[in-house]
Amino acid sequence: VIAFTDRATATADQPGVVEGRRPSPRRPHVGIVGGGQLARMTAQAAVPLGIEVTVLDPDPAAPASGAGARVRVGDPARLEHLVALARSVDVVTFDHELVPIDHVRALEEQGFVVAPGAGVAELAFDKSVARRRLAEAGFPVPRAVVATSPAEVVAAGARLGWPVVVKAVRGGYDGRGVAMVAGPTEARTAAELLGPEVVVEEHVDFDGELAVMVARSRSGQIVCYPPVTTVQADGMCAEVVAPAAVSPRTEADARELAAGLADAFGLVGVMAVELFAVGERLVVNEVATRPHNTAHLTIEAAETSQFAQHLRAVLDWPLGATALRAPAAAMCNVVGPADGSDPADRLARALEVPGAHVHLYGKAARPGRKLGHVTALGATPEAALATARAAAARLS
Numbered sequence: 001v002i003a004f005t006d007r008a009t010a011t012a013d014q015p016g017v018v019e020g021r022r023p024s025p026r027r028p029h030v031g032i033v034g035g036g037q038l039a040r041m042t043a044q045a046a047v048p049l050g051i052e053v054t055v056l057d058p059d060p061a062a063p064a065s066g067a068g069a070r071v072r073v074g075d076p077a078r079l080e081h082l083v084a085l086a087r088s089v090d091v092v093t094f095d096h097e098l099v100p101i102d103h104v105r106a107l108e109e110q111g112f113v114v115a116p117g118a119g120v121a122e123l124a125f126d127k128s129v130a131r132r133r134l135a136e137a138g139f140p141v142p143r144a145v146v147a148t149s150p151a152e153v154v155a156a157g158a159r160l161g162w163p164v165v166v167k168a169v170r171g172g173y174d175g176r177g178v179a180m181v182a183g184p185t186e187a188r189t190a191a192e193l194l195g196p197e198v199v200v201e202e203h204v205d206f207d208g209e210l211a212v213m214v215a216r217s218r219s220g221q222i223v224c225y226p227p228v229t230t231v232q233a234d235g236m237c238a239e240v241v242a243p244a245a246v247s248p249r250t251e252a253d254a255r256e257l258a259a260g261l262a263d264a265f266g267l268v269g270v271m272a273v274e275l276f277a278v279g280e281r282l283v284v285n286e287v288a289t290r291p292h293n294t295a296h297l298t299i300e301a302a303e304t305s306q307f308a309q310h311l312r313a314v315l316d317w318p319l320g321a322t323a324l325r326a327p328a329a330a331m332c333n334v335v336g337p338a339d340g341s342d343p344a345d346r347l348a349r350a351l352e353v354p355g356a357h358v359h360l361y362g363k364a365a366r367p368g369r370k371l372g373h374v375t376a377l378g379a380t381p382e383a384a385l386a387t388a389r390a391a392a393a394r395l396s
């Protein structure tokens with residue numbers, strides 16, 4: 001059943017119902033698996049380019065629906081729902097990693113255009129595959145061991161040397177799925193919580209964390225954004241500053257590393273590469289083969305936003321310029337406060353801050369949930385950060 005409606009009326013048990021305007025058959029049509037804030041901002045970027053967007057999401061009122069995306073109500077974990085999406089669009093891409101990688105492979109085998117393809121997406125969908133394939137390809141990664149029982153996690157910790165970091169192989173995000181582990185007792189708890197299959201890796205005593213956004217089109221054009229400095233709180237990205245506070249050599253190394261990864265694994269779309277900086281040495285923490293929190297500031301701060309870039313890449317159009325439009329920029333996330341209140345109720349106060357670009361995702365407020373972000377440009381990283389922090393503080 002395909003019922004194009006202009007109201008959110010479908011429910012999760014009515015897969016196939018599509019909420020939204022009937023798509024124009026003459027326009028390029030991008031299907032996004034998941035309708036969260038990344039799909040919402042991608043849909044916003046699709047408007048000036050005249051691209052049709054349909055998302056697959058169990059929730060007919062998913063954040064992307066607020067930005068004009070049509071919602072095909074369904075379950076991203078079910079192949080038949082993915083196939084239904086793929087049939088109705090020119091290319092399938094992703095808002096999150098909660099899709100069985102075998103389903104992505106199956107879509108490709110059935111001849112659908114999927115970007116990124118399973119060969120590169122599995123680096124982001126599965127931390128164990130990522131560690132192994134990156135190491136095999138010669139990219140610098142932390143020493144890591146895959147473990148499948150509490151006893152194996154303890155043994156891995158002893159082998160690598162405490163403390164270690166234990167990570168769920170699949171389904172983790174925003175630090176949920178990552179545990180810092182000091183010794184055997186904590187190791188057992190982490191194994192029970194995050195297992196059975198986990199990655200155990202050396203704790204990297206980094207000087208800082210960086211991220212590089214890289215885009216590669218189907219025809220092989222590659223562009224990199226300036227590396228940014230990222231600060232995580234409780235494993236979740238809290239603040240981002242561009243350009244990164246690193247030496248020109250580290251900056252060049254970071255770009256080369258990201259471009260090398262995109263090339264080596266045949267990326268199509270955008271990919272965020274999270275890096276640990278240890279002195280002048282870079283270690284790859286993880287990759288995300290989709291738009292990413294660490295590049296939200298590109299909406300205002302770069303010639304081409306990561307979302308527009310992702311659309312260009314998956315549709316195999318020429319990629320856009322990545323240079324910053326200001327000497328510096330900063331982004332602060334807006335996270336649901338502990339008292340359960342909704343930052344959206346304080347929007348007017350945040351809008352009083354000159355130069356702050358506020359983004360709210362239209363999500364229900366819950367403590368610890370990412371609900372929005374604020375970006376500011378500035379003459380210096382400090383100035384940009386001060387503006388973004390002032391508005392984010394008023395919201396939270």
Ligand SMILES: Nc1ncnc2c1ncn2[C@@H]1O[C@H](COP(=O)(O)OP(=O)(O)O)[C@@H](O)[C@H]1O
Nearest residue numbers: 142165172173174175176178202203204232235
């Ligand atoms: N091996 C490590 N050594 C030190 N810190 C780490 C390590 N792995 C992860 N972290 C910290 O935990 C954060 C979240 O880990 P990450 O693997 O990126 O998980 P997620 O998928 O939730 O983003 C990182 O940004 C970093 O701050």
Ligand SMILES: [Mg+2]
Nearest residue numbers: 174274285286
């Ligand atoms: Mg991460």
